[in-house]
Amino acid sequence: MTDIKTTLSDVVGAEHLLTGDAIGEDYAHDEALSREPVKPAYVARPENAEQVALLLKAAAEQGIPVTARGSGSGLSGASAPRENGLLISFERMNAILEIDTENHVAVVQPGVTLQELDDKLAEAGLVYPVYPGELSASIGGNVGTNAGGMRAIKYGVTRHNVLGLEAALPTGEVIRTGGKFVKASTGYDLTQLIIGSEGTLALVTEAVLKVQPRLQHQGTVLAPFVDLDEVARAVPKVVGSGLGPLILEYIDGLTMGAITYSAQLQLGIPDEVRETSQAYLVVMLENRSADRLDEDIEELGELLSGLGAKDVYVLPGPSARKLIDAREKAFFTAKAAGADDIIDTVIPRAALPQFMARVREIAQENNTFVIGCGHAGDGNVHLAVLQKDAEVRERVLRGLFEAGIDLGGAISGEHGIGQKHVKSFLALTDPAKVDLMRRIKVAFDPAGVLNPGVLFD
Amino acid sequence: MTDIKTTLSDVVGAEHLLTGDAIGEDYAHDEALSREPVKPAYVARPENAEQVALLLKAAAEQGIPVTARGSGSGLSGASAPRENGLLISFERMNAILEIDTENHVAVVQPGVTLQELDDKLAEAGLVYPVYPGELSASIGGNVGTNAGGMRAIKYGVTRHNVLGLEAALPTGEVIRTGGKFVKASTGYDLTQLIIGSEGTLALVTEAVLKVQPRLQHQGTVLAPFVDLDEVARAVPKVVGSGLGPLILEYIDGLTMGAITYSAQLQLGIPDEVRETSQAYLVVMLENRSADRLDEDIEELGELLSGLGAKDVYVLPGPSARKLIDAREKAFFTAKAAGADDIIDTVIPRAALPQFMARVREIAQENNTFVIGCGHAGDGNVHLAVLQKDAEVRERVLRGLFEAGIDLGGAISGEHGIGQKHVKSFLALTDPAKVDLMRRIKVAFDPAGVLNPGVLFD
Numbered sequence: 013m014t015d016i017k018t019t020l021s022d023v024v025g026a027e028h029l030l031t032g033d034a035i036g037e038d039y040a041h042d043e044a045l046s047r048e049p050v051k052p053a054y055v056a057r058p059e060n061a062e063q064v065a066l067l068l069k070a071a072a073e074q075g076i077p078v079t080a081r082g083s084g085s086g087l088s089g090a091s092a093p094r095e096n097g098l099l100i101s102f103e104r105m106n107a108i109l110e111i112d113t114e115n116h117v118a119v120v121q122p123g124v125t126l127q128e129l130d131d132k133l134a135e136a137g138l139v140y141p142v143y144p145g146e147l148s149a150s151i152g153g154n155v156g157t158n159a160g161g162m163r164a165i166k167y168g169v170t171r172h173n174v175l176g177l178e179a180a181l182p183t184g185e186v187i188r189t190g191g192k193f194v195k196a197s198t199g200y201d202l203t204q205l206i207i208g209s210e211g212t213l214a215l216v217t218e219a220v221l222k223v224q225p226r227l228q229h230q231g232t233v234l235a236p237f238v239d240l241d242e243v244a245r246a247v248p249k250v251v252g253s254g255l256g257p258l259i260l261e262y263i264d265g266l267t268m269g270a271i272t273y274s275a276q277l278q279l280g281i282p283d284e285v286r287e288t289s290q291a292y293l294v295v296m297l298e299n300r301s302a303d304r305l306d307e308d309i310e311e312l313g314e315l316l317s318g319l320g321a322k323d324v325y326v327l328p329g330p331s332a333r334k335l336i337d338a339r340e341k342a343f344f345t346a347k348a349a350g351a352d353d354i355i356d357t358v359i360p361r362a363a364l365p366q367f368m369a370r371v372r373e374i375a376q377e378n379n380t381f382v383i384g385c386g387h388a389g390d391g392n393v394h395l396a397v398l399q400k401d402a403e404v405r406e407r408v409l410r411g412l413f414e415a416g417i418d419l420g421g422a423i424s425g426e427h428g429i430g431q432k433h434v435k436s437f438l439a440l441t442d443p444a445k446v447d448l449m450r451r452i453k454v455a456f457d458p459a460g461v462l463n464p465g466v467l468f469d
Numbered sequence: 470m471t472d473i474k475t476t477l478s479d480v481v482g483a484e485h486l487l488t489g490d491a492i493g494e495d496y497a498h499d500e501a502l503s504r505e506p507v508k509p510a511y512v513a514r515p516e517n518a519e520q521v522a523l524l525l526k527a528a529a530e531q532g533i534p535v536t537a538r539g540s541g542s543g544l545s546g547a548s549a550p551r552e553n554g555l556l557i558s559f560e561r562m563n564a565i566l567e568i569d570t571e572n573h574v575a576v577v578q579p580g581v582t583l584q585e586l587d588d589k590l591a592e593a594g595l596v597y598p599v600y601p602g603e604l605s606a607s608i609g610g611n612v613g614t615n616a617g618g619m620r621a622i623k624y625g626v627t628r629h630n631v632l633g634l635e636a637a638l639p640t641g642e643v644i645r646t647g648g649k650f651v652k653a654s655t656g657y658d659l660t661q662l663i664i665g666s667e668g669t670l671a672l673v674t675e676a677v678l679k680v681q682p683r684l685q686h687q688g689t690v691l692a693p694f695v696d697l698d699e700v701a702r703a704v705p706k707v708v709g710s711g712l713g714p715l716i717l718e719y720i721d722g723l724t725m726g727a728i729t730y731s732a733q734l735q736l737g738i739p740d741e742v743r744e745t746s747q748a749y750l751v752v753m754l755e756n757r758s759a760d761r762l763d764e765d766i767e768e769l770g771e772l773l774s775g776l777g778a779k780d781v782y783v784l785p786g787p788s789a790r791k792l793i794d795a796r797e798k799a800f801f802t803a804k805a806a807g808a809d810d811i812i813d814t815v816i817p818r819a820a821l822p823q824f825m826a827r828v829r830e831i832a833q834e835n836n837t838f839v840i841g842c843g844h845a846g847d848g849n850v851h852l853a854v855l856q857k858d859a860e861v862r863e864r865v866l867r868g869l870f871e872a873g874i875d876l877g878g879a880i881s882g883e884h885g886i887g888q889k890h891v892k893s894f895l896a897l898t899d900p901a902k903v904d905l906m907r908r909i910k911v912a913f914d915p916a917g918v919l920n921p922g923v924l925f926d
Contacts, residue, residue: 194626198881252682362569426652
């Protein structure tokens with residue numbers, strides 16, 4: 013039997029198989045907090061699907077754990093390698109293969125970043141509307157976690173915008189699923205099953221993405237409210253108005269202070285309003301016509317005033333961009349503020365006030381500082397937990413997850429379970445579902461080499 | 470061991486277990502053409518999820534094939550029973566459980582029809598936008614086939630609008646997947662896997678549907694073109710305009726003649742236009758404002774004229790409704806015209822002219838009459854095949870499927886594989902994918918009792 017290093021090296025070429033000290037620090041982690049970096053035994057940088065399949069086949073034969081890595085911006089440890097494992101880095105598979113303006117799709121390799129794709133699509137007057145905070149994130153990673161982001165209220169999440177995949181299976185085959193079409197009823201939807209599977213079922217080697225006309229005009233309104241209850245009551249009215257918000261975010265007073273401070277953002281909100289506002293609603297609209305946008309912004313302002321907003325600020329373009337940008341970067345603000353963990357529980361959006369009340373109780377009971385802001389339009393609440401004691405922190409996280417699930421929610425809206433939340437996932441999920449998922453896992457990966465320790469223990 | 474009839478009867482009550490002559494003709498078939506009706510050994514009419522699970526458990530223990538039936542409007546034989554099998558009819562599980570205006574979801578049982586749901590949602594100013602032709606279809610059937618319909622160009626298909634399910638597994642458990650939220654990254658998406666699985670993995674006992682504000686104003690434009698090539702060139706421009714069409718349909722001249730004749734529809738198209746137009750584009754727009762709709766219709770008209778439309782007819786409401794209605798009922802028109810089979814291959818929409826050219830060749834080569842019209846916006850082509858000889862017909866169908874797949878498409882866009890197209894599905898699908906799907910099937914249904922003969926042989 014050839015030794016594994018030679019086998020892997022034969023597949024990708026010696027210069028693209030890294031071992032020992034040649035493996036840089038970056039490969040040892042993703043952006044999950046409170047997790048020690050671990051260098052893998054091998055880093056392979058394949059250049060096509062066939063190489064990925066051969067790597068998987070070799071790893072399966074020798075029982076070597078395999079982790080896929082795009083940009084390494086994941087927050088749950090799903091792209092952090094295992095010691096003695098093989099990390100497959102998609103950095104060389106980063107081509108935008110096609111912008112197809114007739115079928116309105118983009119075909120890309122998994123290593124393409126959201127920023128690269130957006131730049132290219134902008135030239136064609138198009139947009140891939142999935143917009144998670146981090147534009148350095150890769151499409152492969154987005155598919156792995158079913159990335160969501162702020163525009164989900166209008167455009168849905170990754171799974172609503174990926175039409176097809178090419179993927180390498182741990183059994184060594186390369187398959188194609190879906191295609192350049194929205195409709196299909198031709199067997200099980202493997203595209204959808206692979207999306208959100210966090211690198212445990214198959215490795216994506218190409219994706220067909222649905223793209224949209226890029227609307228030219230955007231306008232943003234910031235509305236302070238007395239408290240979250242009022243924000244939660246306003247949200248369904250905004251959605252029901254037919255104004256079709258692109259972004260509908262809730263920011264609590266504390267977070268607003270932190271992000272405006274860190275982004276050095278002057279929004280012109282008088283002190284007396286700021287001091288009596290515990291919750292802000294940020295609504296962004298888009299339109300292909302500037303006039304219609306202006307009319308809609310005015311209508312939105314009136315609607316919000318009637319719903320109890322203490323004032324309505326129409327933000328000029330640069331301020332709006334800065335605020336949204338700062339909101340997107342809330343993770344880094346939280347990290348800089350010393351957050352020990354970040355979670356993103358999702359709940360039915362109307363349950364937001366109940367959930368946040370429960371969050372406050374759990375924080376107090378455990379002497380832990382928990383701050384956060386949420387995607388008000390879709391009930392996805394991002395919370396930063398500041399608690400150095402790992403045991404207490406785990407208890408807090410478990411409590412927060414339970415609170416979300418009790419309200420009809422789920423552990424994660426867009427970050428994933430990864431390595432970080434496996435215990436909670438297994439403890440809080442119906443065993444019949446866990447067993448079924450394990451059987452699905454075996455159907456794809458009988459040797460159990462794809463991302464062991466992610467989703468399952 | 471208690472005999473199976475007693476067991477099933479104990480679960481649903483004697484009055485809801487039918488056998489022998491008590492089983493009406495309706496239960497013996499769905500709407501698939503050229504398939505002999507087959508009465509099942511048992512028809513059970515459960516009233517809740519627990520009963521469905523107990524039925525499945527009993528059937529799995531005794532190896533009795535189980536088929537689910539909603540309204541029986543399926544076109545591929547996926548809801549047609551097996552002889553000696555158990556047909557589970559969801560006619561009693563037909564409650565709309567909740568219209569939740571805060572979270573914008575509807576929670577329904579599988580036996581609810583699209584018409585019933587639409588009537589109820591209209592009262593609340595809401596709409597479930599998935600709109601396949603047949604409004605008597607049930608939600609359960611829509612989930613089973615991943616139903617699509619005309620509005621997919623704007624709102625996607627069933628899988629883009631179902632947020633969660635309750636389902637009974639053939640292993641006897643009842644699980645809940647997803648919930649009242651759009652985002653989730655918490656394990657494999659079982660909701661998506663069950664959608665489109667044609668009753669072979671699990672039986673849906675409840676569905677959480679995303680609903681939208683019901684826009685009040687709709688306008689329809691009919692544009693005759695010289696031929697399909699011109700229509701296909703116009704479609705991406707309409708999509709790219711940002712006008713956001715609700716419906717974008719292509720109708721060939723022959724079909725237009727048939728449906729306007731059968732619907733007794735006068736569209737006011739002069740003879741000289743009609744005689745030189747081989748292809749029509751029907752575009753429907755919607756808006757919450759009548760003024761904006763009028764502006765958009767005007768813009769659309771100018772756009773279409775510039776793209777080669779020989780004229781542009783803005784249809785008055787009643788005519789538009791009749792045309793769309795007739796288009797939806799094209800299946801019945803085809804059936805009345807003696808169609809022996811109906812298929813709905815999907816292709817990338819830009820490939821429509823190439824596909825239709827191939828369709829004509831195949832029809833000629835086999836002396837078979839093939840007519841059809843398509844969802845131009847999403848590449849889903851509905852074809853009626855008139856050929857009494859089963860062998861020749863099978864060859865024609867196979868050829869049509871192959872042509873679609875060669876162009877990057879799939880066998881069915883929304884009807885499903887069912888019992889009818891299993892041979893073609895297995896012959897034309899990558900064996901690695903079929904094997905993987907079989908393993909997934911076993912993961913759900915180790916006893917192999919759910920709809921044997923559907924998808925797999």
